[in-house]
Amino acid sequence: MSLVARLCERHSVYLIPSINNLTVVRSVTKARIPNTATSKTDKGKHYGFRILELIPKPPEKQQRIVKKIQALPPRMNQMAVDQDWTSVWPGQRTFHPATVPLPVRQGYPKKNEAPPSKYGNAELMKIPNFLHLTPPTIKRHCEALKKFCTKWPEELDTDTSYDKHFPLEVIYSNYCYSGPSIREPMARIVSFRVKLSNLTLDQHAKDKILRLVGERYDPESDLLTIVADRCPIRKQNYEYAEYLLTALYHESWRKEEWENEKTLADMEYYDWDLEQSRKNLVTVYAWPEIPQDYDYENIPNATEYKIAVSDLVNNGEDDFSVNKYKEAVKKIMFWKPDGDKPNEK
Amino acid sequence: MAVSQRNFIKLLKLTNLRQSSTAAQAMPVHEDIHQSFRTREDNPEYHGMQHINRIYTIPNNDLKMITCQGLITMYMKQFKTFAEASILVRKPAVEIISYLNQADYSKPVNKYVLYGEDGTGKTSTMLHTLHYAYTKGQIIVHVPWIRSWFDGPKETANSITKTNKIDLPFHAAAWLRNFKTQNQHILNKADIKLSATHEWSATENSAKDSSLMDMIDFGISRIKFASNVIIKLMSELKQASTSGKCKVLVAIDGYNALFSQQTNIFNDNKQMVPASQVSLTEAFLDITKSDWCNGQVIVTVDKMATKENAESHFPRYLLTNEGFDHLDPFLPISVENYTEDEFNTVIEYYKNRKWIRNLSSDGQKELQLLSGGNPYKLMEYCKHL
Numbered sequence: 001m002s003l004v005a006r007l008c009e010r011h012s013v014y015l016i017p018s019i020n021n022l023t024v025v026r027s028v029t030k031a032r033i034p035n036t037a038t039s040k041t042d043k044g045k046h047y048g049f050r051i052l053e054l055i056p057k058p059p060e061k062q063q064r065i066v067k068k069i070q071a072l073p074p075r076m077n078q079m080a081v082d083q084d085w086t087s088v089w090p091g092q093r094t095f096h097p098a099t100v101p102l103p104v105r106q107g108y109p110k111k112n113e114a115p116p117s118k119y120g121n122a123e124l125m126k127i128p129n130f131l132h133l134t135p136p137t138i139k140r141h142c143e144a145l146k147k148f149c150t151k152w153p154e155e156l157d158t159d160t161s162y163d164k165h166f167p168l169e170v171i172y173s174n175y176c177y178s179g180p181s182i183r184e185p186m187a188r189i190v191s192f193r194v195k196l197s198n199l200t201l202d203q204h205a206k207d208k209i210l211r212l213v214g215e216r217y218d219p220e221s222d223l224l225t226i227v228a229d230r231c232p233i234r235k236q237n238y239e240y241a242e243y244l245l246t247a248l249y250h251e252s253w254r255k256e257e258w259e260n261e262k263t264l265a266d267m268e269y270y271d272w273d274l275e276q277s278r279k280n281l282v283t284v285y286a287w288p289e290i291p292q293d294y295d296y297e298n299i300p301n302a303t304e305y306k307i308a309v310s311d312l313v314n315n316g317e318d319d320f321s322v323n324k325y326k327e328a329v330k331k332i333m334f335w336k337p338d339g340d341k342p343n344e345k
Numbered sequence: 346m347a348v349s350q351r352n353f354i355k356l357l358k359l360t361n362l363r364q365s366s367t368a369a370q371a372m373p374v375h376e377d378i379h380q381s382f383r384t385r386e387d388n389p390e391y392h393g394m395q396h397i398n399r400i401y402t403i404p405n406n407d408l409k410m411i412t413c414q415g416l417i418t419m420y421m422k423q424f425k426t427f428a429e430a431s432i433l434v435r436k437p438a439v440e441i442i443s444y445l446n447q448a449d450y451s452k453p454v455n456k457y458v459l460y461g462e463d464g465t466g467k468t469s470t471m472l473h474t475l476h477y478a479y480t481k482g483q484i485i486v487h488v489p490w491i492r493s494w495f496d497g498p499k500e501t502a503n504s505i506t507k508t509n510k511i512d513l514p515f516h517a518a519a520w521l522r523n524f525k526t527q528n529q530h531i532l533n534k535a536d537i538k539l540s541a542t543h544e545w546s547a548t549e550n551s552a553k554d555s556s557l558m559d560m561i562d563f564g565i566s567r568i569k570f571a572s573n574v575i576i577k578l579m580s581e582l583k584q585a586s587t588s589g590k591c592k593v594l595v596a597i598d599g600y601n602a603l604f605s606q607q608t609n610i611f612n613d614n615k616q617m618v619p620a621s622q623v624s625l626t627e628a629f630l631d632i633t634k635s636d637w638c639n640g641q642v643i644v645t646v647d648k649m650a651t652k653e654n655a656e657s658h659f660p661r662y663l664l665t666n667e668g669f670d671h672l673d674p675f676l677p678i679s680v681e682n683y684t685e686d687e688f689n690t691v692i693e694y695y696k697n698r699k700w701i702r703n704l705s706s707d708g709q710k711e712l713q714l715l716s717g718g719n720p721y722k723l724m725e726y727c728k729h730l
Contacts, residue, residue, distance in 0.1 A: 306675065317660075
């Protein structure tokens, strides 16, 4: 009896109050079910005997059931012919086959086949499209922006007048992204463009500014370009470019003491009045006397010769300039007074 | 066998077999038929536009005199091969001769610069003008190729009178000797006296009013002083011609070599000296100044005249700034490739000289295209035909 009581104490869950002792004992044996747990984690759930499996069966693999998503029919099927396309495609967006009601095809065709259609076509998605910039859309943009605009000044009708009133041209770029970051490092770069003829410079200052700016000056268009990109922010770069232009201007007007040491070899162009050529001409004409001053006013055709020599040296030698020089020299050379001017014929 | 062959050749050299054999002998051919490509006017003074594109022949005696200073081997070879010295009368030569005829000889010298691409005939044009000067009885100051002095001088010596200057005694003496041969007949006739006493050393000098020929002879015999003699000779010539005793034609080929920075001449420290430090340069720079009259100066500028790589054939580039300042004002005269008429004349001439045979009209066209009308190239291509 005491044994039964002790058992009852241990398995209180199964203890069913009864009058009959024997009934109590029988109910204990019925409660046991075989322990079929295979894994260790399931141990606590089963209490019965463990079944000996000499070759354990592998656990059954559960087939993953792919749930089919119900796709809506393509939107283009429901589009009206006179619909408002701007509201369908309002902004920049990657190509979408169901939204674009056009039978476009793109890609390398297989043999005897047409190019791939628009569905699932990566080629079409890769390329940028301008479906958000159709002419009616742009027209509507402009209409919307018009109320913020002011009237164009009448005085600025031509490019030349524009150059006259606004000699300084500031160039920078804004970048627009649909991505998560709106920052673009290229946006900081500021270029100043100004025509050199718009700056007030004398001969010395012009020479000096050209030497200072070096290749930033384009002699063909007469434009001086300063690009500032060393600061992180556009405003800083703008101010730096402003500073550079100001400093350049004032520095070129300043004449240092050592600049007086400039010799003919340092000249940026051939100045006939300073060169040996002028002395030669005057000396030849004064021969056999030695000239007192290099005054060429009285020499006939000297001006033409001067221009020809300057052109020959400044513009470089070619058949044209050498011939021009030849004609000029022919006129200043010494020919028999009675004979007319020599010619090739 | 070899020995006998050598003996045979020796025999050939010793005895002029040609004269005793029946082999063909070079004989002056009397061509009675008038050849349309030739002109019989052999006095360059009268050459004008009517003679252009024709070939004229320099008489043999004249050729000997005008090439005393030597000429490029190529020319001499061709003259020998053709058994006559024939030159095509071309536009630049006629142009220059017309200038020489019209120049005012009482005023400072006019200077002419011949320029053009390699092998276009600058030297031929100069030869033509030399012949002109010879027929007019002018003193010829001719330097055939300045670069030959600077490229590999036989001997160099430090100048006695000037520090940092280099003399080229052999070349100077040779030039003096050739100058004497070339102009002896005129110098003797003109009887030029020295205007001042020139001291060569403590014991040797050329006294005032002594003959110019004596000074030249002194330079030839005492080659140590030859360079200095040339320098003095130039100034004496200038003075003599200014005073009207003679007329002088200066003809210098490859003139831009005088302004070259690179030579093959080295000083005592084994350093290369520029052309300006050679004493002969001084002499020929002096004669090309415009401070004398009764003369004319003709020079050529050549891409090949200096060691430096030349990119352009134009005169100012080749002369450099220094040379331009020295020579300016000068009259540039372009020497260009053959025109079609000139080309045809030359081909005719080559055919006549049996230099080329069996040339079809297609072949002639091919030659013209291959050479591009360049005289030198044409000559090269015709060598094998």
